[in-house]
Amino acid sequence: MIHGGAFLSGSYSGTQESFVKEGIIYCSIEYRLGALGFMAHPELSKESGKNISGNYGILDQVMALKWIHDNIAAFGGDPDKITIAGESAGGISVSILCASPLAKGLFRGAISESGSSFWPVGESRNGNTAMLTNKAAEAGGLILQKRLKAKNLKQLRKVPAMDIVKNTDFESFWPNVDGYSITDDQYKLYEKGNYNDVNIIIGTNSDEGSMFSRPVSVSDYEKRIHEIYGSWADQVLSLYPAKTEEETYFAQSDIFRDGSFAWGTYAWANLQNKTGKGKVYMYYFDQDSENTIVKSRKGGASHVAEMPFIYGYKFGSGKMTETEQHMEQIMSRYWINFTKTGNPNGNSLPFWTTYQEGKPTVMIMKEGLHLGPVQNQKQMDFFEKFFKEKRK
Secondary structure, eight states: OBOOSTTTSOOOOSOOHHHHTTTOOOOOBOOOOHHHHHOOOHHHHHHTSSSOOOOHHHHHHHHHHHHHHHHGGGGTOOTTSOEEEEETHHHHHHHHHHHOGGGTTSOSEEEEESOOOOOOEESOOTTTOOEEBHHHHHHHHHHHHHHTTOSSHHHHTTSOHHHHHHTOOTTSSOOOBOSSSSOSOHHHHHHTTOSOOOEEEEEEETBGGGGGOOOOOHHHHHHHHHHHHGGGHHHHHHHSOOSSHHHHHHHHHHHHIIIIIIHHHHHHHHHHHHHOOSOEEEEEEOOOOSSSSSOOSSSSOBTTTTHHHHHOOOOTTOOOOHHHHHHHHHHHHHHHHHHHHSOOOOTTSOOOOOOOTTSSOEEEESSSEEEEOOSSHHHHHHHHHHHHHHHO
16 A cells, blocks of 8 residues: 655555455555655756656655565465555555556556546646656755755755654655656656556545635636646636635636546546556445545535445544445445456456446445446546647
């Protein structure tokens, strides 16, 4: 299990008892975070021997996977039956590992909840619409160096670690395309069939973006959309209209949901179906539960909301309706079955068919479970065109 936290914070605790009781050996991976895990810097690149820097957190994940692969047999495990899983930044990490040559042969299945890494490569992340080149990422290291009043890398290394942590802004350091652990635009890698082709469970929640959005004035909202999307802004405003300050919150939430989470999952599913052999199981979680970190203001499932249904977590009151308790039993069994066999299906479970583009093959999780079409299809089509243009 690879934890989330925007590559800045987070960890996993506990032993995931529901999985362990089923004979699964559960391992959680810790990795370097923030500037300590993802800061690129020109001097670090120069001394690396590969002229790259950053992505130390990804290298930690790869090393942990290698250790698990080489040693899990001593714990009664099978090195040929390893499944990697993660949520949010952990899900993005799973996506990165699925395309990294460094992780080849280290796992046979992957689960990514609310995370993917299929954005184009660019010189600015600009509203979470691109992965940075290594050169662009180095600029972030120089900004932090200046903030800490260090003149060079030698002086920066003398700064106490906690001072570096305290001066690291949210999302200021992120995985970059270094040509080594992340070799290229992941969308292009998948188009070429150049990835670790394994069975996957991938999906997103209906109100993912609410945790990351705040109301603003309508004029500020429209200005920001024009800054990020340029000539595409009118289409964005048509798909995500806002006439009031409250509506700007909902609009921004949905843009973040679709551009940062849902489209990448959609692209992943379509690309793997076209160029791979690994089976794709896709879900859309839309249960408005009391057992959640942040309650959706419009009804739906915010970021992290699916995790109590899979792993048994309790948030807030921890209350779940009778329907939700049954959903928890089914969803956790899907994840357990997939981890053990590479297929979520089993006796007495609603059959989860593999994803096929344009067909009702997405498992919709709302007041029960049923197969349906891709949700918010117009928005998915827009982001597919928008990101295609950014790749030119």
